[in-house]
Amino acid sequence: MASTADVSGLTVLNGPPEQRSDDAHGYYTPAPEKLVDAKAPTGLIKDRWTTRKMDNRLVNPANRRKLDIIIVGTGLAGGAAAATLGEAGYNVKSFCYQDSPRRAHSIAAQGGINAAKNYKEDGDSTYRLFYDTVKGGDYRSRESNVYRLAEVSANIIDQCVAQGVPFARDYGGLLDNRSFGGVQVSRTFYARGQTGQQLLIGAYQAMERQVAAGTVTQYTRHEMLEVIVVDGKARGIIARDLVTGEIETHLADVVVLASGGYGNVFYLSTNAMGSNVTATWRAHRKGAYMANPCYTQIHPTCIPVSGDHQSKLTLMSESLRNDGRIWVPKNKEDCTKDPRDIPEEDRDYYLERIYPSFGNLVPRDIASRQAKNMCDEGRGVGPMVGDFRRGVYLDFADAIARLGEDAVREKYDNLFDMYERITGENPYEVPMRIYPAVHYVMGGLWVDYDLQSNIPGLFVTGEANFSDHGANRLGASALMQGLADGYFVLPNTIRDYLADGPFEQVDEAHPAVVEARTSVQERIDKFLSIGGSRSADSFHKELGNIMWEYCGMERSEEGLRKAIDMIRELKAEFWSNLKVLGTADSLNQSLEKAGRVADFIELGELMCIDALNRRESCGGHFRAESQTEDGEALRHDEEFAYVAAWEFGGEGGQPVLHKEDLIYTAIEMKQRSYK
Amino acid sequence: MNLTLKIWRQKDAQSSGSMQSYAVEGISEDMSFLEMLDTLNEQLNERGEEPVAFDHDCREGICGSCDLMINGQAHGPEVTTTCQLHMRSFSDGQTITIEPWRAGAFPVVKDLIVDRSAFDRIIQSGGYISVNTGSAPEANSVPAPRDKAMRAFNVATCIGCGACVAACPNGSASLFLGAKITHLGELPQGQPERMGRVASMVAQHDAEGFGGCTNIGECTAACPKEIPLDVISQLNKDLRDALRAGY
Numbered sequence: 001m002a003s004t005a006d007v008s009g010l011t012v013l014n015g016p017p018e019q020r021s022d023d024a025h026g027y028y029t030p031a032p033e034k035l036v037d038a039k040a041p042t043g044l045i046k047d048r049w050t051t052r053k054m055d056n057r058l059v060n061p062a063n064r065r066k067l068d069i070i071i072v073g074t075g076l077a078g079g080a081a082a083a084t085l086g087e088a089g090y091n092v093k094s095f096c097y098q099d100s101p102r103r104a105h106s107i108a109a110q111g112g113i114n115a116a117k118n119y120k121e122d123g124d125s126t127y128r129l130f131y132d133t134v135k136g137g138d139y140r141s142r143e144s145n146v147y148r149l150a151e152v153s154a155n156i157i158d159q160c161v162a163q164g165v166p167f168a169r170d171y172g173g174l175l176d177n178r179s180f181g182g183v184q185v186s187r188t189f190y191a192r193g194q195t196g197q198q199l200l201i202g203a204y205q206a207m208e209r210q211v212a213a214g215t216v217t218q219y220t221r222h223e224m225l226e227v228i229v230v231d232g233k234a235r236g237i238i239a240r241d242l243v244t245g246e247i248e249t250h251l252a253d254v255v256v257l258a259s260g261g262y263g264n265v266f267y268l269s270t271n272a273m274g275s276n277v278t279a280t281w282r283a284h285r286k287g288a289y290m291a292n293p294c295y296t297q298i299h300p301t302c303i304p305v306s307g308d309h310q311s312k313l314t315l316m317s318e319s320l321r322n323d324g325r326i327w328v329p330k331n332k333e334d335c336t337k338d339p340r341d342i343p344e345e346d347r348d349y350y351l352e353r354i355y356p357s358f359g360n361l362v363p364r365d366i367a368s369r370q371a372k373n374m375c376d377e378g379r380g381v382g383p384m385v386g387d388f389r390r391g392v393y394l395d396f397a398d399a400i401a402r403l404g405e406d407a408v409r410e411k412y413d414n415l416f417d418m419y420e421r422i423t424g425e426n427p428y429e430v431p432m433r434i435y436p437a438v439h440y441v442m443g444g445l446w447v448d449y450d451l452q453s454n455i456p457g458l459f460v461t462g463e464a465n466f467s468d469h470g471a472n473r474l475g476a477s478a479l480m481q482g483l484a485d486g487y488f489v490l491p492n493t494i495r496d497y498l499a500d501g502p503f504e505q506v507d508e509a510h511p512a513v514v515e516a517r518t519s520v521q522e523r524i525d526k527f528l529s530i531g532g533s534r535s536a537d538s539f540h541k542e543l544g545n546i547m548w549e550y551c552g553m554e555r556s557e558e559g560l561r562k563a564i565d566m567i568r569e570l571k572a573e574f575w576s577n578l579k580v581l582g583t584a585d586s587l588n589q590s591l592e593k594a595g596r597v598a599d600f601i602e603l604g605e606l607m608c609i610d611a612l613n614r615r616e617s618c619g620g621h622f623r624a625e626s627q628t629e630d631g632e633a634l635r636h637d638e639e640f641a642y643v644a645a646w647e648f649g650g651e652g653g654q655p656v657l658h659k660e661d662l663i664y665t666a667i668e669m670k671q672r673s674y675k
Numbered sequence: 676m677n678l679t680l681k682i683w684r685q686k687d688a689q690s691s692g693s694m695q696s697y698a699v700e701g702i703s704e705d706m707s708f709l710e711m712l713d714t715l716n717e718q719l720n721e722r723g724e725e726p727v728a729f730d731h732d733c734r735e736g737i738c739g740s741c742d743l744m745i746n747g748q749a750h751g752p753e754v755t756t757t758c759q760l761h762m763r764s765f766s767d768g769q770t771i772t773i774e775p776w777r778a779g780a781f782p783v784v785k786d787l788i789v790d791r792s793a794f795d796r797i798i799q800s801g802g803y804i805s806v807n808t809g810s811a812p813e814a815n816s817v818p819a820p821r822d823k824a825m826r827a828f829n830v831a832t833c834i835g836c837g838a839c840v841a842a843c844p845n846g847s848a849s850l851f852l853g854a855k856i857t858h859l860g861e862l863p864q865g866q867p868e869r870m871g872r873v874a875s876m877v878a879q880h881d882a883e884g885f886g887g888c889t890n891i892g893e894c895t896a897a898c899p900k901e902i903p904l905d906v907i908s909q910l911n912k913d914l915r916d917a918l919r920a921g922y
């Protein structure tokens with residue numbers, strides 16, 4: 001690790017990348033010039049955020065209530081922003097598709113939230129959190145953004161505690177924390193296995209307080225279906241009232257998308273059933289760049305698929321890997337046996353074998369890929385799903401023998417219960433079965449340092465943007481980013497944009513508004529009139545299978561090309577053979593689903609093109625063509641140390657690739673090694 | 676397994692509804708209850724009948740969206756959410772009755788979906804600690820006794836599903852309300868607003884048309900997060916203190 005003395009921010013440590021391969025040739029158009037973040041700060045890395053906050057213009061308190069802000073999403077990123085901007089006196093309209101803001105999918109986060117508090121005096125610091133996050137992201141994130149994230153992390157904990165978030169505490173009544181996700185310091189704050197729930201309820205309550213104060217108006221059961229762009233600026237959204245079906249126009253001075261991640265493009269994921277890409281994809285089609293869409297995080301410890309009926313996958317906390325040992329049978333013939341009858345010498349504790357120093361605690365991407373390798377070799381366990389058994393054992397027998405069943409129960413009881421409820425098997429007696437599942441997307445809409453997309457007036461926060469996690473996200477850092485964006489970053493950057501407002505009033509009869517409304521209406525009418533024979537859900541499942549097979553844990557040139565063809569065919573069939581019953585002017589869940597699936601299909605194609613272009617392995621993106629002799633991921637910094645920001649190429653056209661170079665001044669790029 | 680489902684169908688809030696019978700086949704016991712309904716909906720869609728509308732999102736028992744009365748029990752026969760209930764709790768050939776939450780304060784929106792926005796309004800009336808972003812002191816400057824913090828956490832796990840209301844013969848939301856009063860009231864940060872909070876939240880609860888608590892205890896039996904009944908004692912005690920103090 002570089003010492004803080006190196007943090008001059010003035011020495012450039014790597015040159016601009018030059019890509020030599022061109023695997024995606026024929027599928028995209030290169031942009032003539034490099035993409036530059038015009039808001040990128042300069043100077044010492046530790047001063048950049050302070051300087052930016054000082055330089056950003058202020059909005060006079062008396063003017064704030066004349067400024068309208070639309071925020072789509074009420075998760076940590078959107079809820080925190082709505083509360084904070086409401087407190088500042090702006091006029092906020094907040095949207096979510098659920099029946100209450102408190103149900104945003106941030107609620108499901110289990111493990112914890114990172115903050116560089118150094119309460120344990122174990123050598124943590126802003127710089128170390130920054131360093132770990134950039135390294136964990138496999139050097140594919142912007143250093144200025146990540147440094148800022150680490151810098152505001154401590155304030156998040158203060159804010160949450162003041163709101164009444166009941167974090168775990170020690171016997172002296174002070175905050176407890178633990179180490180998480182393979183880092184060597186203890187910086188993860190948690191509320192048992194429900195950290196996301198408690199943080200979200202804190203943000204939700206702060207937001208409801210502003211609803212009562214009249215600064216925030218909440219629109220629940222509303223789905224944003226289009227962005228309104230007037231004279232090049234985002235000026236509002238078209239939303240559908242999911243109860244009455246009414247298509248509504250909402251105008252504002254600025255629009256914030258905090259609509260979460262698009263992991264559901266894989267159909268099966270740990271995301272909520274309603275998690276979608278629609279908000280960001282509609283913005284993408286209106287000109288916003290989509291950055292690094294292929295960067296997906298696949299979490300190693302989820303409950304395996306049990307059959308075709310499966311609608312979602314459930315995460316089992318990563319902490320289980322601290323005490324459980326992962327194995328598969330050495331011999332294929334043993335895969336159907338009762339695991340308790342398989343003797344020690346016939347078991348392959350493959351992570352301990354391949355990575356003797358990290359063993360079962362290797363990072364998420366490595367643990368996931370090795371599980372897949374074992375199953376692909378035919379040594380998976382559990383029921384057959386398709387051609388393979390997709391599961392590996394996570395065995396607590398040793399931990400129970402060593403610590404006693406009571407100690408194991410105290411640590412993991414709620415997880416063991418959840419496992420038993422879902423699978424009907426008792427993990428105290430039979431080893432658990434786990435398998436990787438799609439969990440998080442690092443890709444998202446491109447934003448500058450101010451979290452503004454390339455469409456002026458369109459800001460993007462939380463999982464919906466691409467900004468902080470590079471090619472792989474470390475555990476407990478998405479909650480940190482969501483709240484950093486919502487409480488501290490966006491409120492300080494959006495004011496510089498709003499200082500020029502209020503902007504000229506937009507009329508509902510403005511052609512751009514009419515165009516947005518009409519296109520939404522036409523799309524809905526189209527879904528209802530195709531009159532084919534397949535449900536939206538069946539298309540979604542098929543898309544998910546393609547994505548998982550060819551754009552999942554391992555991607556290859558051949559597979560990706562095949563996937564692109566298959567997705568194009570699927571898209572054609574979708575638009576000619578979809579069947580949606582019910583009407584447009586009522587609550588219609590099949591209609592909602594159809595819109596989301598239509599967007600996922602288009603996103604899926606772009607993800608494959610992005611993955612095809614990136615002929616290197618980095619973080620969650622593993623290209624079969626780019627590995628070391630012993631099968632480990634191989635990055636090509638000199639070719640690919642850039643952000644791939646894709647511009648929509650028009651219906652039937654090719655996407656345009658804009659490249660933003662990643663230049664480091666405070667951290668030196670290294671290949672990761674966990675052997 | 677094969678099942679007979681009796682499901683409440685209602686076009687919208689204005690229309691009246693009725694129970695309809697459906698046969699579903701090929702249900703596996705590994706399916707969750709909602710996956711069983713997905714299967715039914717897929718079959719209905721094929722037959723050209725409009726699928727049944729129901730609320731759900733996380734399907735992990737944490738968002739509080741799912742909310743079905745199953746054979747007369749809120750969230751069905753196990754102590755869990757509807758989405759975490761699995762078909763192995765039922766048997767082949769069984770008839771299952773599925774209704775929406777029944778409570779005056781939760782009007783039906785469509786089929787099995789109800790309007791629970793009253794819960795948001797209760798929170799708006801005081802279910803928070805007033806602290807603007809940026810004005811918080813250093814987190815460890817105010818220690819919170821561990822046992823109190825644990826109790827606060829335990830009751831803060833309420834997911835706002837409304838099962839307590841649906842199960843209560845009086846349609847009271849006292850368990851939900853008591854959980855929030857106890858969560859914030861157990862923490863040092865929650866003290867300054869403690870009395871005003873309980874007074875205005877109770878007033879909002881009553882204004883929404885939720886009934887009073889007569890200590891029946893059906894709420895806690897139905898609660899998927901096992902929120903204990905003593906939060907209602909806490910609620911009453913805090914309310915008494917507030918009223919005495921003139922709130």
Ligand SMILES: Cc1cc2nc3c(=O)[nH]c(=O)nc-3n(C[C@H](O)[C@H](O)[C@H](O)COP(=O)(O)OP(=O)(O)OC[C@H]3O[C@@H](n4cnc5c(N)ncnc54)[C@H](O)[C@@H]3O)c2cc1C
Nearest residue numbers: 073074075076077097106111224260462463476477478479
């Ligand atoms: C099971 C699970 C466990 C996790 N555990 C952890 C953890 O321990 N630590 C960690 O740091 N991270 C964790 N993560 C990741 C983290 O929870 C998420 O990345 C983060 O919470 C996302 O927050 P968000 O505010 O960006 O979006 P979300 O919380 O997903 O919110 C999205 C919001 O947008 C709204 N919305 C979406 N589309 C539309 C639309 N078209 N119209 C209107 N509204 C819309 C939704 O209604 C919702 O309000 C976990 C994720 C999962 C799935």
Ligand code: SF4
Nearest residue numbers: 833834836837839898
């Ligand atoms: S108290 Fe229990 S039953 Fe009532 S809303 Fe909360 S979690 Fe649901």
Ligand code: FES
Nearest residue numbers: 732734739741758
């Ligand atoms: S769907 Fe979220 S709790 Fe059941």
